[in-house]
Amino acid sequence: MTLHAALRVQRAGFRLSLDLTVEPGEVVALLGPNGAGKTTALRALAGLEAGGAISVNGSTWDGLPAEKRPVGVVFQDYLLFAHMSVLDNVAFGLRARGTRKAEANAIALRWLHQVGLTEFARAKPRTLSGGQAQRVALARALATSPQLLLLDEPLAALDASTRLRVRSELGRHLIDYPGHTLLVTHDPLDAMVLADRLVILENGRVVQQGAPRDVVRQPQTDYVAHLVGLNFYRGVADGTEVRLDDGGTLTIAEPAEGPVHVVFPPSAVSLFPSKPAGSPRNTWQAVVSGIEQHAHTTRVDLDGSPAVLADVTTATVAELRLQPGDSLWVSLKATEIHTYPR
Numbered sequence: 001m002t003l004h005a006a007l008r009v010q011r012a013g014f015r016l017s018l019d020l021t022v023e024p025g026e027v028v029a030l031l032g033p034n035g036a037g038k039t040t041a042l043r044a045l046a047g048l049e050a051g052g053a054i055s056v057n058g059s060t061w062d063g064l065p066a067e068k069r070p071v072g073v074v075f076q077d078y079l080l081f082a083h084m085s086v087l088d089n090v091a092f093g094l095r096a097r098g099t100r101k102a103e104a105n106a107i108a109l110r111w112l113h114q115v116g117l118t119e120f121a122r123a124k125p126r127t128l129s130g131g132q133a134q135r136v137a138l139a140r141a142l143a144t145s146p147q148l149l150l151l152d153e154p155l156a157a158l159d160a161s162t163r164l165r166v167r168s169e170l171g172r173h174l175i176d177y178p179g180h181t182l183l184v185t186h187d188p189l190d191a192m193v194l195a196d197r198l199v200i201l202e203n204g205r206v207v208q209q210g211a212p213r214d215v216v217r218q219p220q221t222d223y224v225a226h227l228v229g230l231n232f233y234r235g236v237a238d239g240t241e242v243r244l245d246d247g248g249t250l251t252i253a254e255p256a257e258g259p260v261h262v263v264f265p266p267s268a269v270s271l272f273p274s275k276p277a278g279s280p281r282n283t284w285q286a287v288v289s290g291i292e293q294h295a296h297t298t299r300v301d302l303d304g305s306p307a308v309l310a311d312v313t314t315a316t317v318a319e320l321r322l323q324p325g326d327s328l329w330v331s332l333k334a335t336e337i338h339t340y341p342r
């Protein structure tokens, strides 16, 4: 029961051309920068936008209006009906498909039980917390037993701590769901945790896809490298030297030949006030262009040849008294650098 979708949407200045396959039980995350076409793809799958040729097991959804498609959608802001009770919200899709009230309510109650919200059945959505609203939206989407579950930034409306909990709950529900799931998200962590496969969309086209661990290890574009938090360059290798396309040369430990991608984590980069002496490392001079505090480290953005991101400890920041405009020495062990052909 593989789902095949050929999505083609043409707009002024934008064209979506996306072929997707999703296996039963598989969760595919669609990731991409603003304007890449993620929402357009989701809308075409849901039947809210023309341009989607979709088939499951040979039977096509062409011409099926949105309300007739076997699709459940969880929208970013959940779009619960404010005037209806939580139970009626969950029963809504079933009622719209002609299920009788008693049966629709019984199914909806089972779903509310499933998401742990039985006692909220009679409540109005405005009395729910963000995490609870998300669970109601998920129950509503799944109550009709859809073949395809579409999740549009399902955790974006939640604060950080709720998000952590709801993400793992959602993961458990997705494991139980036998249908096809497409998750649209900006958040690499949501994608890594929830998806079996990532499809990266840029400018309406797929630029990379694969299992999360493969995408993380071998990003193919700047966007993907940035997403997974790696330094990323293109270059040409000649043995243990890589000449980078945008300037600079790096020494690597494993010899390579020809055009390569070069990656290393910001944590592999060390910063010094003066040139570190007598080590087999890569060293070059760079100027601090930005400093950003993360949870346990400080990310330093440096202009140089090459430009580089470095994660350093708070102690280092204090010791070096880091300020934008400071000139520093960057040091990087050859063994920390990973290359792969492009």
Ligand SMILES: Nc1ncnc2c1ncn2[C@@H]1O[C@H](COP(=O)(O)OP(=O)(O)OP(=O)(O)O)[C@@H](O)[C@H]1O
Residues within 6 Å of the ligand: 011, 013, 014, 032, 033, 034, 035, 036, 037, 038, 039, 040, 041
């Ligand atoms: N209703 C519309 N009419 C015309 N152009 C639109 C419409 N909606 C989106 N676009 C354009 O289509 C392209 C794809 O937009 P889309 O919203 O699908 O991207 P996205 O990947 O979901 O972006 P974001 O992450 O910002 O939500 C963009 O160039 C956008 O400006």
